[in-house]
Amino acid sequence: MGGSPFGAAEVVVAASPQEAIDAFGDGDGVTVLAGGTIVVPDVTYGRLDARKVVLIGRAGLSGVRSEGGRTVIGAGTTLAELEDAVEPLGTCARRVADPEIREQATLGGNLCAPPGAESPRGDLQAGLLVLDAQVRSAGAGGERTESVEDVLASPGGRLVLDVSVAEPEAAATATVRRPHAHAYTVMRVCAARVAGEVRVAVSGAGPRAVRLRAVEAAVAGGADAESAAGHALEDVTPQDDALASGWYRGKVLPVLVRDALTKIG
Numbered sequence: 001m002g003g004s005p006f007g008a009a010e011v012v013v014a015a016s017p018q019e020a021i022d023a024f025g026d027g028d029g030v031t032v033l034a035g036g037t038i039v040v041p042d043v044t045y046g047r048l049d050a051r052k053v054v055l056i057g058r059a060g061l062s063g064v065r066s067e068g069g070r071t072v073i074g075a076g077t078t079l080a081e082l083e084d085a086v087e088p089l090g091t092c093a094r095r096v097a098d099p100e101i102r103e104q105a106t107l108g109g110n111l112c113a114p115p116g117a118e119s120p121r122g123d124l125q126a127g128l129l130v131l132d133a134q135v136r137s138a139g140a141g142g143e144r145t146e147s148v149e150d151v152l153a154s155p156g157g158r159l160v161l162d163v164s165v166a167e168p169e170a171a172a173t174a175t176v177r178r179p180h181a182h183a184y185t186v187m188r189v190c191a192a193r194v195a196g197e198v199r200v201a202v203s204g205a206g207p208r209a210v211r212l213r214a215v216e217a218a219v220a221g222g223a224d225a226e227s228a229a230g231h232a233l234e235d236v237t238p239q240d241d242a243l244a245s246g247w248y249r250g251k252v253l254p255v256l257v258r259d260a261l262t263k264i265g
């Protein structure tokens, strides 16, 4: 007993972004460990059999800076460091779990979180979607930057380096959660006006957050919040899990969409 929780796996502690990129390579057989709030329990309880683990907590991938009118957030930035970030990201970060988890959990880990079996994960994903986030990553074929929508549609296989988000003219969230620090958020809708365009997304309805494009189209066509919210279920089929049924989520989602749209005016 004792020793590394990773057993026979090769463990690399990256000390710089380049070391992390080199250790990740093409990503084959590699498990990235950032804050470890998902990976460590998964390894400990035998849900994840890691062959090579790359620890990026000391790789210099954290930090927030302004660049070209956007905010660039390092993948290793903790959710605690994002509590005052551009809205609605700040609100999403503040509502995750408790201070202990937020001090460990990272933006990259939240973006890349595999869907939980019993509760949703990836609370920051809807915020990233409405802020037109662009994700810079490394892996097979080298470095590339793509929209967070594309990353969420084809998850895995890349090392996320940083994420750049737009400065919105208005932003809001509407949420169903349970009043317990360790409870996961049941479902969250984020809405933002970015460069004059209203963007709406939901996390917690499906395995990963999605944009509600039918709602966005209705708003662009002049619909009010109530009518636009009537299109909330055209882009997502709400899921069942231990927190809530798909039926319940389907009833609540249009209400959250209407509330978030009303808040951004």
Ligand SMILES: Cc1cc2nc3c(=O)[nH]c(=O)nc-3n(C[C@H](O)[C@H](O)[C@H](O)COP(=O)(O)OP(=O)(O)OC[C@H]3O[C@@H](n4cnc5c(N)ncnc54)[C@H](O)[C@@H]3O)c2cc1C
Binding pocket: 031, 032, 033, 034, 035, 036, 037, 038, 039, 040, 056, 075, 076, 079, 095, 096, 097, 098, 101, 104, 105, 106, 107, 108, 109, 110, 111, 112, 113, 114, 120, 121, 122, 123, 124, 158, 159, 160, 161, 182, 183, 184, 185
């Ligand atoms: C008690 C408790 C409560 C929680 N409550 C919430 C909640 O309310 N909402 C919520 O969203 N989550 C919640 N979580 C889950 C988790 O804490 C967060 O999703 C967190 O942001 C994950 O980040 P991490 O750095 O710890 O990820 P890790 O565990 O390090 O990694 C998670 C996944 O992302 C991958 N990964 C990490 N960084 C990168 C990167 N840079 N590039 C590529 N892949 C990467 C890992 O390989 C792994 O697959 C909770 C967890 C616990 C234990």
